[in-house]
Amino acid sequence: MQEDGNRCVLESLNTHRSRIRTPYVPLTGSHWLTSCALVVLPYLAAITIIGKGPTYLGIFPVFWAEAVLAISVLSVLMAGGWSVVFLREWRSLSSLVVAFMGLGLIHLQDDVRVFGLDAIRDSSLWYYSAFYFVGLVVGYDAQVGESVWRWVSRFWVMALIWGSCEFLSGERLSQMGPEVPLRGVPVLSHSGSDLMQNMSMGMIVVFGLRYPVSNRLARVVCLIAGIICLIALVTFHGRGAKLAVVSGVLMGCLFLVSPRGAPAISRRLGTLLLTTVVMLTLGFLIAPEDVLRASHVDRLYEISLDEPLGTTRWRVDWWVELVNAVAADNAAFGLGFGESLSIYSPYLTQDEYSSWPVRSPHNYSMAVFARMGVVGLFLWLCILLIGLSGLIKDVWRGEASPRREQSSLWIIMLLITVVNGSFGVLMDGPVLGIWFWFALGFATVRSRMNGTPNACPSVA
Numbered sequence: 001m002q003e004d005g006n007r008c009v010l011e012s013l014n015t016h017r018s019r020i021r022t023p024y025v026p027l028t029g030s031h032w033l034t035s036c037a038l039v040v041l042p043y044l045a046a047i048t049i050i051g052k053g054p055t056y057l058g059i060f061p062v063f064w065a066e067a068v069l070a071i072s073v074l075s076v077l078m079a080g081g082w083s084v085v086f087l088r089e090w091r092s093l094s095s096l097v098v099a100f101m102g103l104g105l106i107h108l109q110d111d112v113r114v115f116g117l118d119a120i121r122d123s124s125l126w127y128y129s130a131f132y133f134v135g136l137v138v139g140y141d142a143q144v145g146e147s148v149w150r151w152v153s154r155f156w157v158m159a160l161i162w163g164s165c166e167f168l169s170g171e172r173l174s175q176m177g178p179e180v181p182l183r184g185v186p187v188l189s190h191s192g193s194d195l196m197q198n199m200s201m202g203m204i205v206v207f208g209l210r211y212p213v214s215n216r217l218a219r220v221v222c223l224i225a226g227i228i229c230l231i232a233l234v235t236f237h238g239r240g241a242k243l244a245v246v247s248g249v250l251m252g253c254l255f256l257v258s259p260r261g262a263p264a265i266s267r268r269l270g271t272l273l274l275t276t277v278v279m280l281t282l283g284f285l286i287a288p289e290d291v292l293r294a295s296h297v298d299r300l301y302e303i304s305l306d307e308p309l310g311t312t313r314w315r316v317d318w319w320v321e322l323v324n325a326v327a328a329d330n331a332a333f334g335l336g337f338g339e340s341l342s343i344y345s346p347y348l349t350q351d352e353y354s355s356w357p358v359r360s361p362h363n364y365s366m367a368v369f370a371r372m373g374v375v376g377l378f379l380w381l382c383i384l385l386i387g388l389s390g391l392i393k394d395v396w397r398g399e400a401s402p403r404r405e406q407s408s409l410w411i412i413m414l415l416i417t418v419v420n421g422s423f424g425v426l427m428d429g430p431v432l433g434i435w436f437w438f439a440l441g442f443a444t445v446r447s448r449m450n451g452t453p454n455a456c457p458s459v460a
Helices: 002-013 030-049 064-078 088-115 117-122 124-140 142-168 193-208 216-235 239-257 264-286 288-294 297-303 311-329 364-397 402-420 430-447
Strands: none
Touching: 030 064, 030 124, 030 142, 030 193, 030 430, 064 124, 064 430, 088 117, 088 124, 088 364, 088 430, 117 124, 124 142, 124 364, 124 430, 142 193, 142 216, 142 430, 193 216, 193 239, 193 264, 193 402, 193 430, 216 239, 216 264, 239 264, 239 402, 264 288, 264 402, 311 364, 364 402, 364 430, 402 430
């Protein structure tokens, strides 16, 4: 069955209409990729459905994420995955990721001698990018890639249902259950922004892709959870997650004017966005004060730099100090890893002495700049530009197919993750960092496969 699937993919990739110009390279050990998926999927399930809590499982510096990273990279290498990493269609993107990791590794060799394990902890900023290669190779295999897609879409729907229950319980469910040893937080805990993002992805799957649930009761539950998620998003306190989800939905709606016709997900998200705007407008006309208070519109005033107690001032002042420090120390390659960046914040003067200091400036791009300088920031922005623009071009010019619908969803997910990671520390760590890099590799290879996911008998 696996040979039939690989033969089908070979024929698909070498057809005249295929966008892949590089001949298909058969993998020598697909059973290794199956093992890789069995290791990666439980972790993705945990950080998607629950959020940040499970990321603390383990003993520093080897947490669950690091164990998954080591096993999955080894599995990909044993499967012969290195042979597909630099295929023509994604060679530029892969080369940039390798350069980004190489720069981080060079930094680490010097920094670990000075700062020890703290340098390794901060290096998650770059070494989680190895999951790009895991996602790329796993997605390259027709059978394993389709299975991973099905499970991932289920995880988002599960996050939607769990998050809806958490919202209705007043966030009491996440405080139940055992605590993480040494860390002192419940395993089911979350940061708020991570759960809101994954809930929203589940809502987009349910409303945008019309998640195929055969059971009528389950379908009704998903729809109700989607409505609850929409209410939770409007009333959510965090601005970053709200802006991230809105940005993702607007990106999905951009494909409404695609010359090849709008994907179905874009039309449905456009309808959802329009309906939400109309309902909020009606609510504002009926009870303006209640709507403003419930939606935390007052927090928008904190965006102004003139607000001394606002988080915008808190962030900008910190970033300015970091820019000055990098310029004075090493503008090209940054401050390195191991030193807590909280010492450059005028508002966190004693934070470096706490048990769990705020080590990152609450913006992934700024963290990359501070740690890896102008060179690191340049590599990161090139990865972001080439990765997202390639996927957008594939959807913009692609023909109608389930694969195009999935690619549209991946673009939305990646944009939501980047925007959300620009207002917090979630992309510096595994909860969004692993998700971003895995999704970038997985979406890149899947978007460039011609035909539908069910074109081969082995992937149906």
